Amino acid sequence: MGSAFEFIFSSANWSGQDGIGERLGTHLWVSFTALLAAGLLAVPIGLVLGHLRRGRVLAVAVANLTRAIPSLAVLAFVVAAGWGIGFRPTWIAMIALAVPPLFIGALVGVSEVDDAVIDSARGMGMRGWQILWNAELPLATPLLMSGLRVAASQVIATATLGAFVGYNTLGRFITVGRANGDDPMLYGGVVVIVVTALLVDSALRLASRRSLRWRKSEQ
Numbered sequence: 226m227g228s229a230f231e232f233i234f235s236s237a238n239w240s241g242q243d244g245i246g247e248r249l250g251t252h253l254w255v256s257f258t259a260l261l262a263a264g265l266l267a268v269p270i271g272l273v274l275g276h277l278r279r280g281r282v283l284a285v286a287v288a289n290l291t292r293a294i295p296s297l298a299v300l301a302f303v304v305a306a307g308w309g310i311g312f313r314p315t316w317i318a319m320i321a322l323a324v325p326p327l328f329i330g331a332l333v334g335v336s337e338v339d340d341a342v343i344d345s346a347r348g349m350g351m352r353g354w355q356i357l358w359n360a361e362l363p364l365a366t367p368l369l370m371s372g373l374r375v376a377a378s379q380v381i382a383t384a385t386l387g388a389f390v391g392y393n394t395l396g397r398f399i400t401v402g403r404a405n406g407d408d409p410m411l412y413g414g415v416v417v418i419v420v421t422a423l424l425v426d427s428a429l430r431l432a433s434r435r436s437l438r439w440r441k442s443e444q
Contacts, residue, residue: 232413243397245417252394252421255312255387256380259319260327263376267324268369271331275365276357281336285329292325296383300390315387315394322383323376330372334365370433374426381422395421 232238239246274280296318303314338361346360385396398414401407 228409229412229416232409233416238413242393245395245398248393248395248397249417249421251392252381252384252387252396252418255315255319255392255394256377256384259316259380259384260323260373260377262316263320263323264327264373266320267328268331271328272335272357272362272365275332275335276361278336281332284332288325288328291321294321296322297386297389300386304390310391311387312392314390315384315392318386319380319384323380326372326375326379328372330368330370330375331365334368334372335361337368338364367433370429374429374433377429378422378426381425382418385418 233245238244241247271284274284299318299321300314303317304310308314308317335357342360342364343356346356351359384394385399387394388396388400395414395418398410398417402409402411402414
């Protein structure tokens, strides 16, 4: 592990197209854009189904089924379908990985809001989207953030597979290091990926705590 840290803290390994800085930026770009796209697809549907209290068992079953599909299989399918290599298959595979936890967090978070809260909101004259926005969504925030944390951790860890389809993520340190027998590069890449995932998870945990404090102050 000492050689891995020497690899990480060597300034020469941070510059250039194959440096840690460039690959880290590429890794975070595909991860965050995939999370954004997955959120736009999954969260609204989950919120609506949760609000309507419909299709929860079927929706969760389908989401769990899609979660079981290996990301490497999605990468291979996209490449075989002729959609190219590099960013596109990596991005699509990461979206497929991120959708289930985001969807389940939104659906379960809203559907588990106490009926008494909804009745109170109706008694105040709220209807439809007003109940969802002003009553259900704030109470669903913890599960929404939990789903986001799970999705972010999985995507950042799994985006390393992009290296197998020619995308310059942090996974390139693992593939190149293994191919060349370069253990410092191999294990240094692993450490950078793990630390990146932990830092993003910590940032999201802090954001979740702050959102909970904001919600309490609003109440």
